[in-house]
Amino acid sequence: xxxxxxxxxxxxxxxxxxxxxxxxxxxxxxxxxxxxxxxxxxxxxxxxxxxxxxxxxxxxxxxxxxxxxxxxxxxxxxxx
Amino acid sequence: xxxxxxxxxxxxxxxxxxxxxxxxxxxxxxxxxxxxxxxxxxxxxxxxxxxxxxxxxxxxxxxxxxxxxxxxxxxxxxxx
Amino acid sequence: xxxxxxxxxxxxxxxxxxxxxxxxxxxxxxxxxxxxxxxxxxxxxxxxxxxxxxxxxxxxxxxxxxxxxxxxxxxxxxxx
Amino acid sequence: xxxxxxxxxxxxxxxxxxxxxxxxxxxxxxxxxxxxxxxxxxxxxxxxxxxxxxxxxxxxxxxxxxxxxxxxxxxxxxxx
Numbered sequence: 001x002x003x004x005x006x007x008x009x010x011x012x013x014x015x016x017x018x019x020x021x022x023x024x025x026x027x028x029x030x031x032x033x034x035x036x037x038x039x040x041x042x043x044x045x046x047x048x049x050x051x052x053x054x055x056x057x058x059x060x061x062x063x064x065x066x067x068x069x070x071x072x073x074x075x076x077x078x079x080x
Numbered sequence: 081x082x083x084x085x086x087x088x089x090x091x092x093x094x095x096x097x098x099x100x101x102x103x104x105x106x107x108x109x110x111x112x113x114x115x116x117x118x119x120x121x122x123x124x125x126x127x128x129x130x131x132x133x134x135x136x137x138x139x140x141x142x143x144x145x146x147x148x149x150x151x152x153x154x155x156x157x158x159x160x
Numbered sequence: 161x162x163x164x165x166x167x168x169x170x171x172x173x174x175x176x177x178x179x180x181x182x183x184x185x186x187x188x189x190x191x192x193x194x195x196x197x198x199x200x201x202x203x204x205x206x207x208x209x210x211x212x213x214x215x216x217x218x219x220x221x222x223x224x225x226x227x228x229x230x231x232x233x234x235x236x237x238x239x240x
Numbered sequence: 241x242x243x244x245x246x247x248x249x250x251x252x253x254x255x256x257x258x259x260x261x262x263x264x265x266x267x268x269x270x271x272x273x274x275x276x277x278x279x280x281x282x283x284x285x286x287x288x289x290x291x292x293x294x295x296x297x298x299x300x301x302x303x304x305x306x307x308x309x310x311x312x313x314x315x316x317x318x319x320x
Contacts, residue, residue, distance in 0.1 A: 018278050019110045020156055022269045026186065027103035029262045033190045038258050043281040076100055077156045098198050102189045106266065109182045113270045118178050121203040180316055183267035190259045236260055237316045 009052040089132040117144045169212040249292040
């Protein structure tokens with residue numbers, strides 16, 4: 001579940017291990033580069049925290065953030 | 081299903097798209113580097129072909145190849 | 161140097177080790193997904209072979225291939 | 241330069257763009273998985289912050305952290 005925290009959309013993803021977590025981060029990186037809209041990524045071992053906001057609009061949540069969040073949720077293993 | 085072809089263990093993986101295929105390849109890369117046993121990786125868009133053999137033993141299939149194949153099959157999305 | 165072989169632009173990249181080779185492949189993957197134009201990638205340990213052609217134009221070399229080749233050459237470590 | 245902050249070894253890496261930053265993170269991920277010693281990774285666009293400490297020893301800096309820091313510094317593009 002994405003939560004709104006301090007003008008960001010934030011979601012925590014927990015995986016079986018680091019390999020699964022980093023494979024997921026790579027997929028998120030590919031989606032982000034394609035959209036030219038980059039998240040804040042925070043990883044510790046099997047945990048990935050993604051924070052989304054739109055810098056060019058003054059660090060608020062925009063349609064771009066909701067679109068990237070939705071694409072991330074459609075990744076295989078993305079809803080773990 | 082892994083097949084034996086010309087002294088290699090070979091398996092073809094088909095994914096929904098390039099993002100899923102490359103995320104999977106990244107996970108395979110992490111497993112391989114950890115084992116210090118590296119596969120031949122071949123990617124075209126949503127297709128990944130992995131070939132395993134042991135160079136140090138004269139390019140034959142060894143226990144190391146079967147072990148890496150088994151680890152790859154346990155990856156999330158790895159049996160697609 | 162990119163070479164034209166059987167209607168493909170082909171270049172071989174040699175790296176210090178697998179870690180450097182796969183880091184490079186990840187950067188190529190990000191460029192490719194952004195352009196929505198995907199290469200054929202072939203990796204064995206420290207060696208990466210990239211082949212470019214345009215499927216939608218009948219598997220010939222097009223401007224898209226030359227553009228992706230040029231972007232790949234601008235990557236840090238890409239001309240090794 | 242790695243700095244000691246709150247019992248962690250911390251270094252900030254700045255890259256030309258996201259593609260270079262994420263390629264670097266992938267190489268760090270491969271080193272970490274091989275050592276079975278995982279850093280805290282924080283990425284925003286072209287910036288990567290790596291924090292190292294040893295959880296199993298009570299979240300202090302150990303030889304393992306210094307070894308991973310040294311391996312990271314030897315990566316191509318790692319000292320940017």
